[in-house]
Amino acid sequence: MSQEIHIPKLIATxxxxxxxxxxxxxxxxxxxxxxxxxxxxxxxxxPETSVIKRWVKExxxxxxxxxxxxxxAMIGHGVVIEHHEPMDLSAYMxxxxxxxxxxxxxxxxxxxxSLPMPDGDRPTILFLEPGQWVSPHLDDDEDxxxxxxxxxxxxxxxxxxxxxxxxxxxxxxxxxxxxxVTALKKSHQLDASLRTSGLFDxxxxxxxxxxxxxxxxxxxxxxKEAFDECFHEQLANVGLLLKDSYPGLRxxxxxxxxxxxxxxxxxxxxxxRDLAESIVYGTTEEDISPLDQEKLHGxxxxxxxxxxxxxxxxxxxxxxxxxxxxxxxxxxxxxxxQTGVKDLLAVDPSFKDIIYSIRVLLAGRAAEQxxxxxxxxxxxxxxxxxxxxxxxxxxxxxxxxxxxxxxADEPLSSNLAVVIGEPxxxxxxxxxxxxxxxxxxxxxxVYDLLxxxxxLLDKITTGLCNQGILLQQDFESIVESDxxxxxxxxxx
Numbered sequence: 001m002s003q004e005i006h007i008p009k010l011i012a013t014x015x016x017x018x019x020x021x022x023x024x025x026x027x028x029x030x031x032x033x034x035x036x037x038x039x040x041x042x043x044x045x046x047p048e049t050s051v052i053k054r055w056v057k058e059x060x061x062x063x064x065x066x067x068x069x070x071x072x073a074m075i076g077h078g079v080v081i082e083h084h085e086p087m088d089l090s091a092y093m094x095x096x097x098x099x100x101x102x103x104x105x106x107x108x109x110x111x112x113x114s115l116p117m118p119d120g121d122r123p124t125i126l127f128l129e130p131g132q133w134v135s136p137h138l139d140d141d142e143d144x145x146x147x148x149x150x151x152x153x154x155x156x157x158x159x160x161x162x163x164x165x166x167x168x169x170x171x172x173x174x175x176x177x178x179x180x181v182t183a184l185k186k187s188h189q190l191d192a193s194l195r196t197s198g199l200f201d202x203x204x205x206x207x208x209x210x211x212x213x214x215x216x217x218x219x220x221x222x223x224k225e226a227f228d229e230c231f232h233e234q235l236a237n238v239g240l241l242l243k244d245s246y247p248g249l250r251x252x253x254x255x256x257x258x259x260x261x262x263x264x265x266x267x268x269x270x271x272x273r274d275l276a277e278s279i280v281y282g283t284t285e286e287d288i289s290p291l292d293q294e295k296l297h298g299x300x301x302x303x304x305x306x307x308x309x310x311x312x313x314x315x316x317x318x319x320x321x322x323x324x325x326x327x328x329x330x331x332x333x334x335x336x337x338q339t340g341v342k343d344l345l346a347v348d349p350s351f352k353d354i355i356y357s358i359r360v361l362l363a364g365r366a367a368e369q370x371x372x373x374x375x376x377x378x379x380x381x382x383x384x385x386x387x388x389x390x391x392x393x394x395x396x397x398x399x400x401x402x403x404x405x406x407x408a409d410e411p412l413s414s415n416l417a418v419v420i421g422e423p424x425x426x427x428x429x430x431x432x433x434x435x436x437x438x439x440x441x442x443x444x445x446v447y448d449l450l451x452x453x454x455x456l457l458d459k460i461t462t463g464l465c466n467q468g469i470l471l472q473q474d475f476e477s478i479v480e481s482d483x484x485x486x487x488x489x490x491x492x
Contacts, residue, residue: 038256039088039249042209042217043095050207052081052096059100059179063123067177076202077173080190081183083206085248086130089183092206093127100125102179109133123177130182133158134190162193169199209247211239218242221256228269230473237321237472238275240338245279258283273471276322280334288326295332298372299325300464301457302381303333305367307475308457309446310337310360319475325464332381333464354396358439359446361389366447367457393435398423404438 046053058075062068083089090106097104102123109131169180180200184190187203194200209217215238219227231238246252255278263270291299307323314337322336337360349357365382396402403415415434419427450457459478463470470478 038217038221038253039091040095041220042213042249043092045213045217045220046207046209051204052206055079055204056096056099059096059102059123059125063101063177067121069174072177072179073174075179077169077179077198078194078200079179079181079202079204080187080195080200081181081204081206082185082187083183084185084208085250086183086185088249089181089206090127090129091249093125093181097125102177121176124179126178126180128180128182130184130189133161134182134184134194162191166194166199209243211236211243213239214242214246215239218256222260222270226260226263226270228271230471231270231272231275234272234472237338238272241275241279241321241336254283273322273469276336276471277324280322280324280336281331291326291332296325296465297461298368298376298378299333299381300461301367301371302364302378303335304457304460304464305363305365305370305450306335306360307470308367308453308460309363309449310335311475311479312449312453313356313359314338319472319479320470321472323460323464323470323475324468326468351396351400351402354392354402355442358389358392358442359449361385361392362439362443362446363450366443367450370447370450370454371457371461389439390435393438394431397434397438398427398431404434 048054048057055075062071062075065071081089093104093106100123102125104125104127106127107129109129165180173180182190182200183206187195190200215235218238219232219235224232242252246255255275258278259270259274262274303323303325307320310320311317318338320335320337323334325333362385364385365377368377368381397415398419401412401416401418403412419431423431456479459481460470460475463474463478467474
């Protein structure tokens with residue numbers, strides 16, 4: 001049975017200006033490949049009630065009817081799709097065009113000046129890769145743009161292209177079943193001359209995928225049989241990790257291939273541990289440098305401190321997903337908690353969330369002081385932890401107006417004059433003083449917490465020294481074997 005989808009056929013132009021997709025698949029093997037690539041799998045799991053799927057439904061209904069100028073105007077002849085990874089839309093557009101039963105012309109950013117305007121009456125999506133053509137005023141930081149800069153075109157040529165594009169949409173486009181689409185991190189990046197009624201007048205937010213979608217898409221892609229039983233038991237955590245660490249298609253694809261290769265090399269199924277290691281260490285293949293016993297013990301103490309406070313201060317109690325010691329690159333150890341500082345600062349954290357994060361960050365240094373003694377504390381081992389803790393504290397007092405009053409009946413009113421823009425010298429001094437006093441108090445709290453739970457701290461340290469890696473269930477077994485109930489110090 002043939003299936004209507006859009007397969008690549010190269011337009012014969014020099015230089016290559018676009019790749020067009022159209023036609024009927026006749027090879028069932030090609031159809032299977034199309035159906036099982038990661039992008040298609042994720043697309044199928046996006047809810048039909050989402051804005052992007054409703055737009056595609058509008059397109060499909062319009063293409064099934066004789067051309068109606070008003071309907072196509074309402075659908076929009078110029079559409080901006082906002083996505084945290086704009087280049088991912090290059091892949092998703094194939095799914096969109098297939099679902100809408102439309103031809104797709106995919107134009108690389110470097111070739112927009114030789115834009116192939118559709119000739120016939122076939123419903124067509126013209127996807128313009130984001131590039132400098134969208135605006136002459138883009139920030140030079142690629143992280144803000146979401147797409148690479150090209151210097152192939154001068155601004156006069158790009159301005160001329162924007163005028164030609166506007167003319168096409170306003171005149172020719174109105175009489176054709178054509179939709180011109182681009183993708184940006186933020187729609188305000190599009191030049192104002194194009195972001196206007198009758199041109200790119202529709203903006204669609206590509207949905208943020210929830211953890212469940214991420215987890216089940218990965219299982220769908222590789223098949224249930226590719227993963228061991230522990231992996232399936234951890235699907236809730238798998239989804240959280242994928243959403244945080246691999247939201248985009250490019251890096252996700254590298255991770256998937258690394259998981260498959262790792263399992264193939266060792267003739268086994270994919271484990272949850274593999275995913276955790278890809279997140280904390282990346283997908284580079286390298287040897288784990290051995291540590292001498294003294295250094296191993298010191299690193300284990302540090303990571304055990306992070307892991308134990310991560311557990312003791314969480315509500316409800318949640319063991320770290322992954323704790324490890326061993327040199328990889330510039331890292332000698334790592335703890336992957338249920339929620340990291342990056343997660344808390346990225347969403348809408350409460351003051352309790354930020355304080356929890358700071359305590360976890362301070363725990364490595366505090367554990368070293370408690371177990372090894374001040375002379376043997378690693379000079380550089382906590383540098384990144386302390387930097388993150390200070391940055392979080394600065395935000396806490398300087399940007400979010402946190403105050404140190406501890407009474408629930410006392411208004412948090414002493415620090416409401418938050419910093420706006422760049423801090424003045426007096427503002428910086430004020431915030432720095434509050435942050436330093438706060439970190440001093442929190443460090444003492446964490447030190448006391450570890451001191452009162454020293455037996456458990458030593459057991460976790462021993463587990464890391466002996467095993468190298470502790471997964472969540474390993475950590476929980478250590479906690480359950482401890483006959484001493486954990487203790488929490490009083491807050492000063």
